[in-house]
Structure formats: structure tokens, C-alpha cells
Amino acid sequence: MLRWFFLWIAVFSCAAIADIQIPKTTETISIDGDLSDAAWAQANKVQIEINSWPSENTPAPVETEALLLENGEYFYLAFKAKDPNPSQIRAFLKDRDNVWEDDLVGIKIDSYNDQKLAYQFFSNPLGVQADAIENEVTGDESDAWDGIWHSVGQLTPDGYQVEIAIPLRILNFNDKLALQQWRIELVRFYPRDLKHRLSSNKIERVNPCWICQMRVATGFSGAKQGSHFSVVPSLVTGASQQRDVTADAKTDWQTEPNTEVSLDLKWGITPDINLNATLNPDFSQVEADVAQVSMNDTFSLFFDEKRAFFLDNQDYFSSPLDLVYTRNIGAPDTGAKLTGKQQQHSFAFFAANDEKTTFIVPGNLGSDVAILDEESTNAVFRYRYDLSADLSLGWISSLRQSDSYHNNLAGLDLKYKFTDQDQLVLQYLYADSAYSAALRQSFADSEAGLRLADDLSDPAYFLMYEHDDGAWFWNTEYLALEQDFRADMGYMPQTDFHKFVQGLGYQWFSDNNWWNRAILSGDWDISHNANNELLEKEAELFLELWGPQQSFFSVSLADRDKTGPRLNNNSLAIDGNTLMFNEQRLTTFAEFRPLPALYANAEVELGDAIDYRNNRLGELVQFAPEISWNATTHLQVEARHTYRYLEADGAEVFTANLTDLRFSYQFSVRSLLRLTLIYSDIVQNPLNNPGLTQQLERSLGSQLLYSYKLNPQTLFFAGYSDNAYQDDELTSLERDQRSVFMKFSYAWLL
Template identity: 45%
Template sequence: MKRQLLLAWFALCCLTLSTAALSGSAEQFQLVIPTLDTPAIIDGDLDDAVWQQAATTQLTFETNPGENTPAPVKTEAKVFATKTSLFVAFYAFDPDSSETSDKVRANLADRDGVWGDDLVGVKLDTFNDARLAYQFFINPYGVQMDSIENELTGQESDAWDGIWYSAGRKTAKGYQVEIELPLRMLNFDSQQDIQTWGIELVRFYPRNQQHRLSTHSIDRNNSCQLCQMGVATGLNEAQSGNDLQLTPALVLNRSGSRDINPVGDWNNDNSIEPGLDIRWGITPSTLLNATINPDFSQVEADAGQLDINSTFALFFPEKRAFFLDNKDYFDSQMSLVHTRNIVSPDYGLKLTSKVGNHTLGFMATNDTHTNFLVPGNLSSDIATLDSTSYNLVGRYRADLSDALSVGTIVTAKTSDDYHNYVASSDVKYQPSEQDTLTAQYAYSDTLYPDTLYRSFCSSDDCEPRLNCDLGNCGINERVLRTQIDDNINDSYYKIKYEHKRRNWYAFGQYESVGDDFRADLGFIDKVDMTKTVIGGGYNWYPNSNLLSFVSLRGDWDITHNQAGELLEREAEAKIEMEGAMQSYTAFGYVQRDRVGRRHNGASLAIDDNTQLFNEKMGWFYSNITPVSALKLELDINYGDAIDFANDRLGTELMLNPGLVWKMTDSMSLDVSHIYRSLDIEGRELFSANLTDIRLNWYMTINQFIRVSSIYTDIQRDPSMYLYTDPQAEYAQLGNEVLYGYKLNPQSVFYLGYSDGMRRNDEIDSLTRDEQTYFMKVSYAWLL
């Protein structure tokens, strides 16, 4: 199979292709942008005379839920450029509006946090090759949202933050905004005297439904969104200027911890950490990032997650600025680069570049804490080494034609007596507007320290014990996958074909991950498996105020280990709907056969070493905005679930309600609660509750106070556990109070306090065992 895949891949790469161009076109929409000498003052007033010389256009189409129907409201856009900036202005009219009306939806909130407000913005594909597009959106108060849309992965990432300028205000006729996009933050080909960029001007008009308005029509029979952009020409003699940004930072931290059983004295540690980030646009399409003693503290706590009755490690997204800048240059169809695995570096260097049809990325850092994932086919866990590691990533992609792209990626993570090297190649081929074929092959070489396996042992001697059961033998899967005396190496390959049309789609996917494949700089948590998936669906577009979209979808998959033993077989059907009150509702039914825990932890075998369970579960999810100030959300699962601790089948209930209440234009409350319980033959094995509460008050567009608390409470019945003796109760509470002043994403002042409290069988009440006071100040000097 491997040989056949590689031969097919080689044949695809050698094809001479003749397909429709996959990039923005003048037939869709064309805008000639004049280059003027005078910039606009970004204050939201639009009274500068220079706007009279700008190119003017209308957003005349509704692309969703209407299918290229006339826009329900008038939107006018003006665009011009200077040699160093692109300027965009919008007049967003609303017949039901006034300056004091609540018809126009706008809130003061954090950057990227105003989805659901009235928004206007622009999408820019600065190479017009339908690979990446910048997206910039503004609400009526001037709050910014920016993101990057990646054609390769089909994802939009709002983690990227550029430094740009905006202002807006409500008017008696709706609202208006001004935007300045400095060219220094955009990658483009500066060798061209006249630029040709892909462009789309967009307005989101949220009322009973979320209306998307555009300068041009969008064909739902074309699966490629970036291929359907219009074209902006002009920007004569566009220059990035002296694109050098220096961001010094200073972090002061006082942290304390103590024992609480019994309660001990506080052990306090004071630290003062200066740091420096450097961002240098060597050319408009080549960017160098460097960081020295960076502050990688998490200013905002990660969303709470329940880690109970789960055998795989939790995933947390990246939030740190150094890693997020041009992050998309390192993406591929496999998760080979997940930089949260780099915990505490002293320095980092990153170079990203796009020249013609060639895209290149390189990154190097050290890490004073060496963490990586130890994967398996039934479980995974995090390993930690007490040594500094060195991390390298290299990525290259060549767009051989509009339809064919090939790439390669290499990663390395090394430390004392440890290394992990990965080399991978990938291809994406789009022979038509409806068809996409992707394939990727990766090979790894890994060496573990001789004693690493002992960190996963459940007994001091880490030897199998006689007459043990359910893996309680001193040895488990992570031990067996790390108790290796020499290098291990193996491969991972994945191929997917997808066909999408307006009303239906179908796909098939096959992947194989070898026993000894590792990707320690990525997030590959399952190995020793092969998986086949086939699926499809049918879409309807009702033209009514109640429903605007209905989809019936389903898929079937089967997973084996590399020895051909069955791990899981699953079939799922679901219905999705969009409609009134900006609602989205989905519900479905899942039936699966899958194995539980290994009975003998000293063996990786599946047959005669596990039990096969049949699970049947129904699920429901919905979110709705009944009034502009309130969004409600509910997620429910109910049905069979494996009790992994005791290797038996139970009945699980999961309830996850949530709400976002915009109490005023400047104050919001975000509440989420998760409840999970597992019953065995009518008796409750455990119940778990997690409540995440966040209160935000924006005094101005730049200044805020945030208060957050995450509370977890787990109750167990120890008498029902067959092989372990867990605590009957466990609770923890994390709190944070944060004052922030944010001039832009890199120029910030933070002052805050956080603490943590715990309770268990030995500790009667929640007792504080850690607390931190911190201050951070940083400023981005644009030179």
C-alpha cells in the first residue's frame, strides 16, 4: 500500500495540468485602487477630502443565507492607497437605525471578540494565488478582528494579530468606519510596480439571521472560497517601508505555593524578567522574527476542560505572539507542529518567506522544559525530561500550478540521550472546482532516555506482577512504548479525496500510523493504527425566515492496529440546521464498537486482551441569539459509554449549557458549565461539574478589567471501583483578576492576581495552595 501511494503521488506531481485558474479574477469583481499622496486621518468621521478621490464600490450581493440575492441594505465602500498604507472606508446604512438605536449591534470587547456584532471588512489575497488571505473586520465602535484563511487546511485562524488602525461610530443612518492597513504588515511582491491582489469587501448584518453581504457573487458549487475573490489592481509603487519592530517587555512576578495537608508556610519567589521581540520585514515577502528571554506567560487562562474517564492527553491551543506570526506557513494536513510543546524557551528565531510560487518557513528555539507526547492506540500521556531541548522546524511549499501544490516539512527535537526527527512530504491537487485530493507521508526517528519509561510505571519495580488484571501490572501502554533500548523509526501516511457540490458532497480517507512513529513537536496522540473513513451529505437551502440551511450528513469508519486487530468501528448520522434568531442546531446518533482497556498491561495485543463494547449514543447541540444582547448554547450527549477505569459499559450523561450576556455595550458575562455523570447498572460511578465564569468590563476600547473563575468538582463512589481506590471527592478553584491597557496587540500593560485552591478527602474545604501577583509592560517600536 505504501509503495502504491508513493507511485500515485509521484504520478500526480508529474502531470501536465490544464484546469481553470484557482485565483481571484476580474470577472468576479474588479477595483482599481488609486495611489494618493495624502493619508486619511483615522477618526471615524470620513470628512477628509482625500476620500473624494478614492475608488468607490457597492456591496450589492447577499451571499448567505440568500444565494447571490440583492443585498437587503445599502453598503458603500471607498478604497485608496498611499505608498505605505491601504485605506478603506465603509458607509453601512440601516433603514431602522438612529444614533441611539439598538438595531445596530456593537459592543466594546477584546480584539477578535465581537463576532455577532455588525461588522464590515476586507479580505486580501496579496499574491492572488488562492493560498492564504488576510481578513480584517471592524464593528461600529472600531473594535478589530483579524485572521488568516488558509486554503491548504481549510481553516481560519484568528490567533494572528497585526498592528493596524481603525475607528468607527454610529450615525443617524447606520454606522461608518475607517481603516488603515500599513503595508509593512502584509506579505506581497514588492517587485511589481502595479499590484494585482485578490479582494472581497464584506459586511455582516446580524438581525433575525446572519446576513453576509459582498461586492460579488459566490458560487456554492465551487468548493474553493479563495478562488472566488475579485481583483484589486493599482497600489502603484507599494512599499513596505522600514519594516522593523522592536518590542521590549518587562514582567514582574511574585508567586507563592504551600503544602495544605497539613497547611504549611508560603514559599514565595520573586522574579524580574526583561525580554525583547524583534520583527524585521527584510522584504515585503520575507519576515524575520527573533525573541530573547521571551515572556510566554498566559495572560488569559485556558478554557476549562474536564479530564475524567479519558485515556488521551488534552489539547490546548497556541496563544503566544512569537509562534503565531505567520504560523500558517508551517501548517500541513498532519499536526506535525504544535508549539505549545515548547514550554519555556530562552530564545527563538523564525524566518518565513514567499517568493513567486515558493513558500519557506524556518524556526529554531531552545526549551528549558522538555515536554512531549507519548502516543498509543488506546491512550497517550505527556512525558517530561529534566533537561534543555533544542527545537527546529523547516517547511517548504511549491505551487507548481493553480491546481497542484507540493511541500515538505522537517522537525527536530533533541536533548541529552533523546531525539525525535521527522521528515514529511505532502501534496494537494484540485483537478476541478469540486474535487480535492490531499496526501502526506511522514517518517520519524526517535531515541528515548533509558529511564524514561519509569515515569509511567504503576509500581516501584516496574515489572509485571503475576495474576494481575486490567493493566494493573506495573506496566501500561506508555511504559511499553518508551521502554526501548535503541532508536525506533516508522512512518505515517494519509490520503483523502473530497468532492463538494452545492447540494451534496462525498469523501473518503485512509491513514496509517506505524507502531513507532512519533512527532514530538506536533500533536499526534494516536499511533499503531490504520483508519478508513467514508462519508457524505446532502444540503438544502430553504428560502424562509424560519430555516435557511438544512444538511443531512453521515460517515462510517473502521480502525485497526498495525497487526490488523479491530480497535473501533463507528457509524454516525446527523442533521444540521441554520435559521431564525441566528440559530444553529445539530443532532445525531452514533453507534460504535470499540475496545476498552487492556487486561494485561504487559502486552500491546488487542485480541484476547481487551473486551469489545457496543456503544449507542445520541447527541444534540444548539446555539441561538433570541435578542441581540443574549446568546444561549446547549450541548447534550446521552447513551452508552465505556468505564475505562473498570472496563465495563455504563450510561453517560453530558450537559454543557452556556450563555454570553452583553449586559451593556461595554460589559459582558460569559458563563459555561459542564456536567458529566456515568452510571453503572443504575448506580452513579462519578459525577463531575466544571463552571467557567468570565466577567469583562471595557472602560474604553483600549482599557478593560476581567474577572474569571474556573471551578471543578468531581464526586466518585470508591466502592464501585474494581481495581483502584480513588478519592471520593476532589475540587479545585482557579481565580484571576486582570487589569489591561492594550494600545495594540504588542503594546500592552497588564496588572493582575491569580490563585488556586484545592479540596479532597483529606482537606475538608477549599484551601489556597498557590497565588501569583504579576505585571507586564511591553511596547512595540515601529522603526
């Protein structure tokens, strides 16, 4: 009797867990968006009928049906999205991953059913794709990953419908199992006055882990990934020209032609282990970075990675601290990457050389960028062991080495979820570094010069405890980077500081017409250097409010005591060598979408700010608006502007204006033409800047780019770019750089 009882419990448990079945078909499905193939009659039909956000599991305001099917090679999905007012559907032709604010349908897949990672595949009503990786261990969600999959959509009289085919070869899963059990969630984004997130399963606010709440789907019997192999040759060709321009003369243009052939390889050694290799890789930066203002900033700017070799499976390298910033590697000749997962074990390794060696030289009051004219070797190894869905242990190590320099780092980390609402994150690191006397000399009379030595070694510690029950949330963090700690492979522009943070907040939800969600929160933090000298003490209060027309408004008040620059740059001392300033700052941000095709936001900062050049307290005014307008289904206009004005002692210190303007015409899902204009105008007041050598800095960069993408790896680019500048000697903008370029790559999937 007892045996039958336990058998009944086991059967009941399996039925409760595996509640979506994925039927198998042997028939052919054509991905064309019309759902006319006979095979769809065999599909499992799942309703997306739960409004999971910002409402909590209320009935969905519109009908959506998903059809699920597989044939051992592809996971097929179709969506029938009804709409009572089809004219309000947000559906625009845009570049890949640029449609997150459109109407969307798609799926999230945790293919290992371990509640750690989830693939995201979404399509707008016209078939434009958006994909991402959601990492529960780090809390990050990145759309930098680009898989090769298929989607076609079309508008219908009562809404829209989309067909999707996801090749199993692009998913990591354990094909040793006779039957797959994956966690999945079928999702529809329905952006109208509110942006509704509709789901096939409930999402409880009391549990911040959304991957953990996805339903289990069973199917794919006997599915095999096989030892898939891809070969991607690329050709980049073009020419660049430079010239010197002064008030008296312009030199002739100096032309430098460039043609490079490269080869990228990817081999699925096993279904769970992938090897990437690259020979003479193309790491050309095809599209311009988003412009940033650096005036009166003391730390290095961060730029997103856009290069395919580093982006593939980059989430395998993530850890609590940002220790892998691959934009540090500029021009490698070769590279290799190995990533994989075996049951509870995941690992990742990459190595690449670099023609030059670039890294951030961190300090506690500012940072610099060092460039060595030496070839370097760069490598990272990451390992994680998931003892359970709640407990993970990890190891990371990195190496950077050239003839006169090295930086080696290694460390352990832990993430433990005590409950659905409480988690602890720990990380311990140790680094050993050496920098040459010549490099130190190049940073003479700066903090960086004092930070560099021929023998440095120190640890770093990170501790974070978080609680989030859907209403109350609080966190405690402690980060200690000792004086001689360096993480040159990562983006860590600060060192020699210990920071303690305590935050607390509460969240409300409402069905009112004028607001649907509000958060009141605050935090207090204090930072010292390794000698326990105060660097900064800060208290902040935040109010955030979500309302109609997809609007969001936030306001924050900050009161901080902050250290200014050193009085004597030949000493790292803080006490007696710096001035302490009190900054009081008001920051507001607002965004809304008054029309389906129009989005606007603006940020305003007002209050005190340190004038770092002159070591005094000033008054800051910063205004940063942004507008995105889909003028037609094909044409998009984006404009960003930053205005920064600093005043001290009753007079202007500087005025900085930066404009980033982009016009994109999307001929089809695959083809676009984009014009980018970036204008910078910085004017400093010589009467209020003693010792100023240059008053005016202006530049105008432009880029015209045509692209055709059959998929993320089979593509064609052609373009033209130039740059003009103006300084105190020139009366107008003068071009000093221009180039033309073309790139072609083709992916053979074997």
C-alpha cells in the same frame, strides 16, 4: 488581423480580471471615523450589494458603500453602512477578536493573487478589530494572527461608518511588480434574524473555494515594503506563593519573586522574507485557558497557542496533519523564525530551545505526557511549491533533541484540485526516535512504557479525497500511523492505528421562515492497529438545521464497537487482551441568539460509554450549556458549565461538574478588566470503584486581570490569581497557590 484579435482578447481578459481600481492620493487622512477628510472624494466607491450567504447572490437587504484609497504606505478603507433599524445594530465594546458575532464591515486580501491565503480585517461599528488568516491549502481560518492596523467607527442616525488604515508593511506581497494585482472581497456581516453575509462579489455554492472567487483589484503602483524593523522589549515581574495544606496543618507561604526582561525583534529582510528573533522571551500565560473536563478521557487535551512569537506567520507551518503544536515548547531562552514567499515558493523555519522537554507519548488506546528535566533543541522547517492555483507540493521536517532523547520527522505532501469541486490531499511522513530507559521506567505498567524504546522508526500515510458541489458532498480518508511512528512536535496523541473513513451528505437551502439551511449526512469508519487488530468500528448519522434568531440545531446518532483498556498492561496486544464494547450514543446541540445582546447554546450527550477505570460499559449523561450576555455596551458576562455523570452496574461511577465564569468590563477599545472563576468538582463513588484511593477532588481558581492594549504588541497587563483545592482529607476549599504579576511591552516600528 490575427494579431489584433489576440490583442483584443488580452485587453478584454485583463479588464475582466482587474475590475476594481485603487486610486492613489498624496493627501493626509485622519482615522477618526467621521469621513470628513477631503481625500475621500478621490476614493473608488464600491457597493456591497450581494447577499452571498445563506442566500446565494440575491440583492443585499441593506445598503453598504465602501471607499478605497492608498498612498503607497497605507491601504485606506471607509464603510458607510446603512440600517433601516439602527437600534438593532450589534455593537459592543469587547476585547480584540471577540466581536465576530457583532455587526462587522471589512476586507479580505489575497496579496499574492495565488488563491492560497487571505488576510481578513474587520471592524465592528465601534472600531473594535477582528483579524484572521484564511488558508485555502489547509481549509483553516485562524484569528490567532494579530496585525497592527488602525480602525475607528461610530454610530450614525441611519447606521454606522468605519474608517480603516492598513499599513502595507504588515502585508506580504511582491513589491518587484510595477503594479499590484490583489484579489479582494469587501464584506459586511449583518446579523439579525439571520446572519447575512453581504459581499462585493458573487459566491457560487458550487465552488467551495471562496478565495478563488474574489475580485481582482489593481493599484499600489511602485509600492514598497522596505526593510521594516520592529523592536519589542518586554518586562514581566511578579511573585508567586505556594504552601502545603493538610487536615492537620498549613505550612507558611513560600514566596518566589520573578522579574524577566525580554526582547523580540522582527526584520523584513526583503518584502517577502521576515526574520523574527527573541531573547529571554516572555512566554507567560497571561490569560487563563478555557476549562476542560478530562474525567474518563484517555487522550491528552488540546490547548490553543496564545504566544506572539509562535503565532506570527504560523500558517506558513501548516500541513495536512497537525505536526506543529508549539504548546509543547514551554520555557525557551532564545528563539528564531524565518518565513517568506518568493513567487511560487513559500518557506518557514523556527528554532527554539526549552529548559525542559515535554511531549505527548501516544498510543492507540490512550496517551500520556512525558516531561524530561533536560534542556532540548526544537526546530521545524516547512516548504511549499505552488505549481499552479490547483496544485501544491510541500515538505516538512521537525527535530526535538535532548541529552537522552530525540525525535526527527520528515515528509512530503500534495494538494491537487482536479475541479472546483474535487480535491486530493496526500501526505507521507517518516520519523526516527529514541527514548531513554529511565523514561520508560517512569511509565511502568502503562501503554506508554511499552511504546518507548531507544530506537524507533516508522512511516505514516494520509490520503483524502473530497467532493463538494454545494449540494452533494462526500469524502474518503485513510490515515495510517505505524507502530513506531512519533510526531513529538505536533499534537498527535494516537499512534499504531490505521483508520478508514467514508462520508456522504446533502445540503438544502430554503427561504422558509422556520429554516434556511439543512444538512443530512453520515459517515462510517473503521480502525485497526498495525497488526490488523480491530480498535473501533463506527457508523454515524447527522442532521443539521439552521433557522430564525440565528438558531442552529443538530442531532447525531452513533453506533460504535470500541476497544476497552488492556487486561494486561505488559502487552500491546488487542486480541485476547481487551474487551470490545458496543456504544450507542445520541448527541444534540442547539444555539440561538434571541436578543442582540444574548447568546445561548447547550450540548447534550446520552447513551453508552466505556468506564475506562473499571473496564466495563456504563451509561453516560453529559450536559454542557453556555451563555454570553452583553449586559451593557461595556459589560459582558460569559458562563460555561459541563456536567458529566457516569453510571455502571446500576450505581454511580462518578459525577463531574466544571464551571467557567468570566466577567469583562471594557472601558474602551483598548482597556478592559476581567474576572475569571473556574470551579471543578469531581466526586467518585467508592462503592462502585474498586481500589479507589481518593473520592473527592475540588478546586477553585480565580484571576483578576487588567489590560491596556495600544496595539497587539504595545500593551500593559496587571493581575492577581490564586487556586484552592479540597480532597478527602480537607473539609473545605483551602488556598495553596497565589500570585501577582505585571507585564509591559512596547513596539518600536522602524
